[in-house]
Amino acid sequence: MDTLNILSAGPKIYARKRKRKSQQVKEIVFDEQARREYLTGFHKRKLEQRKKATEAAKLRAKKQKAEAKKASRENLRKQSKDRIAQIETILSKRKEEDKHDPRSVTVKQEFSGEQIKNELSTMEKIFF
Numbered sequence: 001m002d003t004l005n006i007l008s009a010g011p012k013i014y015a016r017k018r019k020r021k022s023q024q025v026k027e028i029v030f031d032e033q034a035r036r037e038y039l040t041g042f043h044k045r046k047l048e049q050r051k052k053a054t055e056a057a058k059l060r061a062k063k064q065k066a067e068a069k070k071a072s073r074e075n076l077r078k079q080s081k082d083r084i085a086q087i088e089t090i091l092s093k094r095k096e097e098d099k100h101d102p103r104s105v106t107v108k109q110e111f112s113g114e115q116i117k118n119e120l121s122t123m124e125k126i127f128f
Contacts, residue, residue, distance in 0.1 A: 084120050088116065
């Protein structure tokens with residue numbers, strides 16, 4: 001049976017070959033200008049790719065610099081708030097100590113918390 005199938009498969013094989021041949025492209029036409037542009041454009045494309053890469057690198061550097069500045073500003077704000085809090089606690093402790101100390105001198109002018117903060121912010125601007 002196998003040999004019968006093999007020997008009788010000839011027309012099927014020739015039919016497939018005729019079908020492939022009819023589906024083949026009859027003529028290949030080259031666009032000489034496009035071919036020349038492709039072959040001579042390697043250098044141009046390479047330069048363009050380098051230019052894009054340098055622009056991307058500059059953009060990344062700019063973003064990193066901005067992030068570093070932002071982090072630095074946040075750090076300075078945090079440090080100044082911590083310093084203000086420390087100074088306020090020291091002042092409040094001294095005020096409490098002065099109330100209980102018999103040798104203390106009374107101050108005729110009292111400062112509110114807001115006035116102290118204003119004074120500290122002006123000192124901060126001067127010293128920092």
